[in-house]
Amino acid sequence: AQAIVESGGGSVQAGGSLRLSCAASGYTRSRRCMGWFRQAPGKGREGVAVIHTRGGSTYYADSVKGRFTAAQIEANYTVYLQMNSLKPEDTAMYYCAAEDRYDCYLNWNVLSWGDWGQGTQVSVSS
Numbered sequence: 699a700q701a702i703v704e705s706g707g708g709s710v711q712a713g714g715s716l717r718l719s720c721a722a723s724g725y726t727r728s729r730r731c732m733g734w735f736r737q738a739p740g741k742g743r744e745g746v747a748v749i750h751t752r753g754g755s756t757y758y759a760d761s762v763k764g765r766f767t768a769a770q771i772e773a774n775y776t777v778y779l780q781m782n783s784l785k786p787e788d789t790a791m792y793y794c795a796a797e798d799r800y801d802c803y804l805n806w807n808v809l810s811w812g813d814w815g816q817g818t819q820v821s822v823s824s
Contacts, residue, residue, distance in 0.1 A: 700724035700813060704794045707818030715782045716820060720794030722775040722813075731802035732777045733811060734768060736790035736820075743793070745806035749777055757803055762788075784822045791817040 706718040720732065728751045737743040747768040748757045756768045767780040777794065796813040799805065 702794050702796060702813055702815035704792065704815045704818040707792060707820045709821040709823065710784055712785055712822055712824050714784050714822070715780070716784065718779040718781070718792055718794075718818060718820075720777045720779075720815060722777075722794075722796055725775060725796075728772065728775050729796035729798045729802075729813070730800065731797050732770065733795045733797065733802075733806070734777075734779045735793045735795060735806075735808060735811075736788075737793070737817075738787075738790040741790075743808045745808075746792070747779060748803050748806065750803045755803065781820070784820075786822050786824045788820060789822050790820060792820050793817045 701723050704720050731748055731750055733748040734746040735743050736746050746759050746762055749768050749770050765783045770777045794815040795811040797811045
């Protein structure tokens with residue numbers, strides 16, 4: 699069975715760093731896109747970063763540009779999210795997702811993404 703599992707969340711002070719990992723298993727081939735999304739309490743789920751796995755191009759939300767870096771290891775369908783200079787407003791549940799639509803790197807609507815992990819909590823204190 700296909701599964702996506704996130705790890706690496708935790709609690710840090712503002713200005714600190716965390717690295718999230720996402721492992722996809724059970725896939726016969728990688729999905730065209732792997733994405734990181736987050737959902738803060740009382741808010742909707744939003745896209746943070748997307749990796750186009752066919753070449754490794756990365757795309758970021760304006761709120762995290764220059765602070766977060768997404769990367770992939772193609773051999774084992776693993777992606778990472780390095781988060782630096784964390785702010786209290788980065789506090790959220792972070793989800794990894796996979797999608798094979800041709801426009802996945804452009805369409806960050808959560809309803810357009812098919813496979814999701816269970817999420818990992820990131821808490822940033824001031």
